[in-house]
Amino acid sequence: MKRRKKSKIVALILGLILIMQSFTVQAAGSDGYVIGTYNQTKQVVTDTSIIWIRTYLANAGGYQVKEVDGKLYSRKGKSGTWKKIASGVRTFTTNGKNVYYVKNTYDYNKKTGNSKIYCVSVNGGNAKVVKTISKARIDSIYRYGDKLYLTVCKEKFDSTMYTYSLTTKKTKKIKDSCMIVDAYKRNAITLDKSPTKNTYVVKTMDLITGKETRLAENCSGFLRVGKYIYYTSYTRYIRLGSQGTFVVKRANIDGSEVKTLTPQLTGVFQDMNSHSVTYTDSNGIKQIIRY
Known part of the structure; x- marks a missing residue:
């Protein structure tokens, strides 16, 4: 399932899509992270098939970062030249200085493979492996404060929300049957379970207190x-x-x-x-x- 569906529209008919602001001052360098969210779909026609390529975009810190068909690009402003900074990317979050992104090799059927979280400068360079999660897929990622908020999937149409502390290096389960699809500062937009072909429950979650507010049942x-x-x-x-x-x-x-x-x-x-x-x-x- 190609992740995320949007700061821009998440209309899951097209197929389908994280977060802690301190009570006082947030640590420098971790401020202003946003999720890469759905931006547009392009139809590519070949001799043998029609391919739909979706673009996921984030604006932060004077930079734009986008993922197109697994390739991650960045540029300064909204009119500069795009620079490729990674490939094989599933999902990302950025503050216009650093980019955290995910690569998945997990196979649902064989129950083999893993997901790796990387961190790289928005200008590219050597990427650092931050965390490896075995026998699972990460479908969304968002940094807020010193935590990475993750949607982790081990089975199709199932998902669990976790946090990974960049300080303690520990992973913690937050909620079963829940996925993060967008976020703004300390609040995340979540769906109960992974979306299928029916209407879904959408909520917001305060990532500091854990309080959830249900917006729509259907x-x-x-x-x-x-x-x-x-x-x-x-x-x-x-x-x-x-x-x-x-x-x-x-x-x-x-x-x-x-x-x-x-x-x-x-x-x-x-x-x-x-x-x-x-x-x-x-x-x-x-x-x-x-x-």
């Missing part, structure tokens, strides 16, 4: 813009891509100040941004509702 897509999360909330559990009745809501990343932005809409959800939602109504007509 969600098909969400979008984080800064400290806000926009998300769909259905009246019942449905298959993704099927017709259903839903509204779009907005909340602070800590789960507070929930606001309903649309009336009830019936149809097939397509996409959303911070200004509008696109769906196909019961007559098959594309509708754009602004809010």
Whole structure:
């Protein structure tokens, strides 16, 4: 499962997608980490097949870092030349100074292989192995404070949230059947279990206190813009891509100040941004509702 789905839209119909701000001052060098999140999909047509290549992008510290088809690139600003800094990459987090990224060799069927976490300068150079986790796959990573927050998978459609302390070098399980898909400072956006083909439960988690706030019992897509999360909330559990009745809501990343932005809409959800939602109504007509 190609990880992460977004500071930009996580619409899991396309297939599908971490964190501790100190109470006082955060340690220098660990501030401002963001997750590489879904940015766009490009269709590549060959003589024998059609390939969909997804790009995951992060903006931090005056740099952009992106992962495209397993290759990790960085550049200063938004118009510089991209420089390749790693390959074979699954997921990453950066503060515009350092990049933590993951390489996976784990095979679900054979139960062999491992995941390795690396750290490298945003300008490239020699990467350092930070942690190796045997017989498991890491699907998302986020640094906050002195911890790496990880989604670790040993079976298909199952996931567990862990932390790895960069200070004590110890790994700790946080929650079973939970995955981190995005984060903003001390709060993470989490899904209960790995997404399948149905609507899913979306929550936010305070990474300092561990407190969770449930946003939607039945969600098909969400979008984080800064400290806000926009998300769909259905009246019942449905298959993704099927017709259903839903509204779009907005909340602070800590789960507070929930606001309903649309009336009830019936149809097939397509996409959303911070200004509008696109769906196909019961007559098959594309509708754009602004809010």
